[in-house]
Amino acid sequence: MASSVGTTPEIPESGSAPQAPGSSVRRGRVRGRRAAIMAVPAVAITAGMAILTAEGALGVQFAISGMPFTVTATELNGTGFEQFGGLDNMAENSPNAGDTGGQVLVVTSAIKKATLTKLCQSVDLGGTNLRIEAGGGEDKVQATDLTTDSTELSGNARFDNIEIGNDASTLTKAGVKGPIGVFSQQADTVHIGDLRQTNYATTAGVFKLPGLKLSFSSKAC
Numbered sequence: 587m588a589s590s591v592g593t594t595p596e597i598p599e600s601g602s603a604p605q606a607p608g609s610s611v612r613r614g615r616v617r618g619r620r621a622a623i624m625a626v627p628a629v630a631i632t633a634g635m636a637i638l639t640a641e642g643a644l645g646v647q648f649a650i651s652g653m654p655f656t657v658t659a660t661e662l663n664g665t666g667f668e669q670f671g672g673l674d675n676m677a678e679n680s681p682n683a684g685d686t687g688g689q690v691l692v693v694t695s696a697i698k699k700a701t702l703t704k705l706c707q708s709v710d711l712g713g714t715n716l717r718i719e720a721g722g723g724e725d726k727v728q729a730t731d732l733t734t735d736s737t738e739l740s741g742n743a744r745f746d747n748i749e750i751g752n753d754a755s756t757l758t759k760a761g762v763k764g765p766i767g768v769f770s771q772q773a774d775t776v777h778i779g780d781l782r783q784t785n786y787a788t789t790a791g792v793f794k795l796p797g798l799k800l801s802f803s804s805k806a807c
Contacts, residue, residue, distance in 0.1 A: 652682030655709035657783045658807045659702040666698025667776040668760040692735040696760040702727040706807035717803045720795035731791035738784040745773040
């Protein structure tokens, strides 16, 4: 996953003029690093929840479409929780890149084992929504090694044995490590009621969706 966090400035080739101190290029790199490190605490304040920052070593390993999708659940319970920030990248020349250069600053949440009740996922296709529902009966949605890359997250959260301010390279709860020197957070367990996320990517080792229903709908989740 590409990122400006921790990027080593390029060394000019022999014979090329060195970049002047204080140049716009250097300032842009510094500001990029600061944005990646500080963006998630800003989200935490907005959401009123403990949300963390870092760039994940796991993260998304594919080019994202750049189309956000909504995920909701009446309840999420997880064991082995980590959360950190990073950059997702769209395919080259993606029509959804806009003025971002095809990059999206996201919060990656990693959960070793998770269950979700009444999961709903929808993506706006322009006038209609592709909607997926599961876990509305006795059997809940189950996932292992679940990661979500989000730009918004809200709900009523509880964390057990939470650690805030870890170096991302030392995380142990979900089996994911970020780069050294970057702020992060982890907890033994997480519970979120009335979960709502705006996501750009989701990955899982195993994703079980009992009672799966896929349809087109005028209503988003």
